[in-house]
Each structure stands twice: as structure tokens, then as C-alpha cells.
Amino acid sequence: MIFYFSGTGNSYHTARMLAEGLGDHMVNLAEAAKAGNYTYTLKPGEKLGFVFPVYSWAPPKAVEDFIKNLELYYADDIYTYAVCTCGDSAGETMSILEGCLQENGLSLDSGFSVVMPDNYVVMFRVDSPEEQRKKWQHADEVIQLILRAVKLEKRDFFRVKKGRGSFVKSNIINPLFRRFATKTDAFYPTVNCIGCGLCAQVCTSGCITMAAGVPVWEEDHCNMCLACLHRCPQHAIQYGKKTVKKGRYLHPDYQKGPQS
Known part of the structure; x- marks a missing residue:
């Protein structure tokens, strides 16, 4: 069973490749959480398995909350792995996730990171089409290596690109991100909005x-995944002036279309 969280498709693609290679099935944890499942x-x-993006060098809070509420039933010892997709580095993401699992009586046997095109346009510009293609190709090669390690059930096996200053980024910058950078008051639709409602449908x-x-947008529980902004067919959603150009x-x- 693979629980995944994805706003713009990087982690969805990773989870799908793993599910196909393992003959496993996927659960959209954002939708499960909204339904109370x-x-x-x-x-x-x-x-x-858990597959999710890195948000400011840590797992999305929605992923942490889901794991803390997760109630699993199983007969035998289970092999648990996690894969995070990141724009450049993951920081201490895997250690944070491991702590969440341990709070729920679960252990983490292996963990991996996969570099994908960045999508946090509140601060950065998107990669060029050529850069995106190169990252997608390399990511697929890495996912195949991950798939092999998971099939072999390698334990105490971690291949995560933490990057420099990982402790500071994950333990100081991330709490600030969660406190100040996840507010929704800067989101707004432009005159190009056609009222299709896709943004509400894909909101994690x-x-x-x-x-x-x-x-x-409500103010109290945005994941800041930017799915609404990136997946708008009219490019009609902005976040202040930071995303206009x-x-x-x-x-x-x-x-290819909306994914549930």
C-alpha cells in the first residue's frame, strides 16, 4: 500500500511508478484525510510506502498529521519505506518523517529522495522545458533504483540528498515557513477566471x-501545495504580485487531466 501526497504531480508520478513496479495500489492521503479515512x-x-514532496526541507504538515492519525492493522512485521521528491535538497525530511512514524509505533526501513522540477513559484521561477525534461528523465532512473531496493526489502538503507545546513533549514526555517508562509490572504483569481471550480476540486x-x-480561500489550513495556482486551466490564480510574471x-x- 502506497500513501501519497501530491500537488502538481511529481510525487504522484513517483508513487505511480512504484505501484506499477510492485503490483501495489495507491491511496491519496489528502483525499483520505478530508474524508476521515x-x-x-x-x-x-x-x-x-509513503511518497510526498518536500516543503521547506520537511514533510508537508498534512503528511505528518495523516501518519499520526493512521490506524493500521497487519499480521506480520511490515517493510516500511518513504520517498520524498524535492527541488534541490531534502534537509532532515526523512528524520522528521521517521519520528512521526515512531510516534505511531512504526519504523522506517528505508528512505529516498528524488530531485524533480521545483514548483514553488512564490519564491522561484519554474525550470525551462529542457531542464524539466532532463530532471524527469533522471528522476525516472532514480525511481527504478528505488524500486529495486524496495523489492529487495533493504533495511537501514537511506539515500537522501540532505544538502548543506540541513539541521537549520529543517528545524528553524521550516517552522517559520509553516507559521508565516502558509497564509491564504494573498491568493486571488484574476478576471481570466471562468468559474470552473477545478481549483476547489484539486485543493489538497x-x-x-x-x-x-x-x-x-479559507485561512486556517492551507497546505501551500499551490495545486490551485498551477492547475488552473486559465492561469487565473495568483499569489500577490510574486507569481504574476x-x-x-x-x-x-x-x-493529462485532474487526478484524484
């Missing part, structure tokens, strides 16, 4: 509602 049963011999936290044909990003798996 936290109870699952693992079949004998079934592996437990369920904090977008449609009012009079336009999206409205910047591109949008979707992994090819998400360019």
Missing part, C-alpha cells in the same frame, strides 16, 4: 470554496 488493513507480505486541504462563481508547472502525468 485513517483505518487500513495490510495484506500478509504487503509493503507500506479542502480550503477552497466557490462563491458567486469564484474561488474563496512566473510560469506554471505540472508533471506530464497531471497534464
Whole structure:
């Protein structure tokens, strides 16, 4: 069973490749959390995987919260692994995730990071199409290596690109990010909005509602995944002035259409 979280498709693609290679099935943990579905049963011999993006050098808070509420039933010792997708480095993401699992009585046998095109256009510009293609190709090669390690059930096996200053980034910068950079008051739809409601449909936290044909963001539980902004078919969603002249990003798996 693979629990995944994805805003623009990087982690969805990673989870899909792993699921296909393992003959496993995927659970969208954001949708599961919104529905209050936290109870699952693992079949004998079934592996437990978590796939998610890195947000400011840590797992998304939604992923941490889901794991803390997760109620698993299983008969045998389970092999647990995690894969995080990141723009450059993951910091102490895997250590933080391991702590969450331990709080729930679970251990982490292996962990991996996969570099993907960055999509946090609040601060950065998206990669060029050529850079994106190169990263996608290299990522797929890395995922195949991860798949091999998971099939072999390698334990105490971690291949994570932490980067420099990982402790400071994950333990000081990330709490500041969660406190100050996840507010929704800067989101707004432009005149190009056609009221299709896709932004509300793909919102990983369920904090977008449609009012009079336009999206409205609640303030208290945004994941800052930017799915609403990147997946808008009209490029009609902005975050203050920071995203006006910047591109949008979707992994090819998400360019095919909305994913549940």
C-alpha cells in the first residue's frame, strides 16, 4: 500500500511508478484525510510506502498529521519505506518523517529522495522545458533504483540528498515557513477566471470554496501545495504580485487531466 501526497504531480508520478513496479495500489492521503479515512488493513507480505514532496526541507504538515492519525492493522512485521521528491535538497525530511512514524509505533526501513522540477513559484521561477525534461528523465532512473531496493526489502538503507545546513533549514526555517508562509490572504483569481471550480476540486486541504462563481480561500489550513495556482486551466490564480510574471508547472502525468 502506497500513501501519497501530491500537488502538481511529481510525487504522484513517483508513487505511480512504484505501484506499477510492485503490483501495489495507491491511496491519496489528502483525499483520505478530508474524508476521515485513517483505518487500513495490510495484506500478509504487503509493503507500506509513503511518497510526498518536500516543503521547506520537511514533510508537508498534512503528511505528518495523516501518519499520526493512521490506524493500521497487519499480521506480520511490515517493510516500511518513504520517498520524498524535492527541488534541490531534502534537509532532515526523512528524520522528521521517521519520528512521526515512531510516534505511531512504526519504523522506517528505508528512505529516498528524488530531485524533480521545483514548483514553488512564490519564491522561484519554474525550470525551462529542457531542464524539466532532463530532471524527469533522471528522476525516472532514480525511481527504478528505488524500486529495486524496495523489492529487495533493504533495511537501514537511506539515500537522501540532505544538502548543506540541513539541521537549520529543517528545524528553524521550516517552522517559520509553516507559521508565516502558509497564509491564504494573498491568493486571488484574476478576471481570466471562468468559474470552473477545478481549483476547489484539486485543493489538497479542502480550503477552497466557490462563491458567486469564484474561488474563496479559507485561512486556517492551507497546505501551500499551490495545486490551485498551477492547475488552473486559465492561469487565473495568483499569489500577490510574486507569481504574476512566473510560469506554471505540472508533471506530464497531471497534464493529462485532474487526478484524484
